[in-house]
Amino acid sequence: MTRLTGNIDLTESLVSGSKEVILETQGLTRYFGKAVAVDNLSITVEQGEVFGLLGPNGAGKSTAIKMLTTLLPLSAGRATIAGYDVTHQAAEVRRLLGYVPQALSADGSLTGYENLLIFAKLYDIPRNRRERSIREVLDFMGLQAAAHRLVRNYSGGMIRKLEIAQSIMHQPKILFLDEPTVGLDPIARSQVWQLVQQLRLDYGTTIFLTTHFLEEADNLCTQVAIMQQGKIAIAGLPSDLKAALNQPNATLDDVFIHYTGDQLTSGVNYSDTARTRRTAKRLG
Numbered sequence: 504m505t506r507l508t509g510n511i512d513l514t515e516s517l518v519s520g521s522k523e524v525i526l527e528t529q530g531l532t533r534y535f536g537k538a539v540a541v542d543n544l545s546i547t548v549e550q551g552e553v554f555g556l557l558g559p560n561g562a563g564k565s566t567a568i569k570m571l572t573t574l575l576p577l578s579a580g581r582a583t584i585a586g587y588d589v590t591h592q593a594a595e596v597r598r599l600l601g602y603v604p605q606a607l608s609a610d611g612s613l614t615g616y617e618n619l620l621i622f623a624k625l626y627d628i629p630r631n632r633r634e635r636s637i638r639e640v641l642d643f644m645g646l647q648a649a650a651h652r653l654v655r656n657y658s659g660g661m662i663r664k665l666e667i668a669q670s671i672m673h674q675p676k677i678l679f680l681d682e683p684t685v686g687l688d689p690i691a692r693s694q695v696w697q698l699v700q701q702l703r704l705d706y707g708t709t710i711f712l713t714t715h716f717l718e719e720a721d722n723l724c725t726q727v728a729i730m731q732q733g734k735i736a737i738a739g740l741p742s743d744l745k746a747a748l749n750q751p752n753a754t755l756d757d758v759f760i761h762y763t764g765d766q767l768t769s770g771v772n773y774s775d776t777a778r779t780r781r782t783a784k785r786l787g
């Protein structure tokens with residue numbers, strides 16, 4: 504695994520233990536018509552954290568991420584990334600973040616290399632540095648051997664790795680991953696989480712993720728917030744949330760159920776199933 508070039512300042516600040524606030528929201532709110540999807544969300548994330556936004560289907564997680572990544576206007580409240588306002592300084596904010604959306608977004612009719620080249624151009628990576636950047640991210644994600652294969656022939660795990668590779672080409676300070684491991688087998692999931700952890704440890708990249716795999720969130724996240732119907736029901740260190748239940752051997756699943764009802768017992772949910780079907784269709 505090679506190191507990505509640059510980002511030395513981030514690594515140094517991680518090592519020195521300085522705690523820069525990288526993301527802050529105050530009263531972040533989004534309505535769709537009269538329905539509130541995100542309701543007065545106030546959170547703070549420090550540089551180098553892995554922040555897990557958890558919650559049942561429809562809780563408002565993706566909507567929150569879309570506002571934080573400047574893709575959706577806020578109905579009320581404010582949010583900043585590294586001090587830049589997502590509404591009024593959207594261009595600066597976009598330069599600082601990477602985003603992997605919930606639905607698969609890589610183009611199946613292109614090769615992995617071609618998908619990455621599009622992102623290199625999108626991120627304004629100078630022509631004479633593009634090849635090196637592509638090689639570095641392919642290397643980092645372990646995709647070198649598949650670089651010139653059509654993405655429609657990739658496995659789900661390889662596509663997710665490619666999408667993460669796309670999203671880190673410009674070395675973002677904060678990476679938003681909306682359900683990066685949905686539909687992946689346990690081995691592919693664990694590989695994706697290892698790479699995420701590596702990004703954080705090697706480069707100090709802050710990670711903001713959503714997932715329905717609570718055991719994995721427990722292992723990976725430095726802070727979690729559980730959302731329910733647009734509001735934060737509870738937030739904190741996973742260990743503190745488990746301890747507060749006063750229940751021997753409590754898991755994050757127990758915390759989730761405590762604050763959201765018995766949503767976990769439904770097993771495979773409709774949106775996961777629909778997504779898996781869409782993915783299968785796209786990949787032929």
Ligand SMILES: Nc1ncnc2c1ncn2[C@@H]1O[C@H](COP(=O)(O)OP(=O)(O)OP(=O)(O)O)[C@@H](O)[C@H]1O
Binds near residue numbers: 563567605
């Ligand atoms: N473009 C839209 N128009 C109208 N309603 C929307 C739109 N996008 C999301 N919603 C609604 O907002 C609410 C929150 O949706 P969101 O996708 O943010 O949930 P989520 O927590 O990401 O769920 P999941 O775990 O299923 O991905 C839902 O009630 C959803 O139907």
Ligand SMILES: [Mg+2]
Binds near residue numbers: 605
């Ligand atoms: Mg979602």
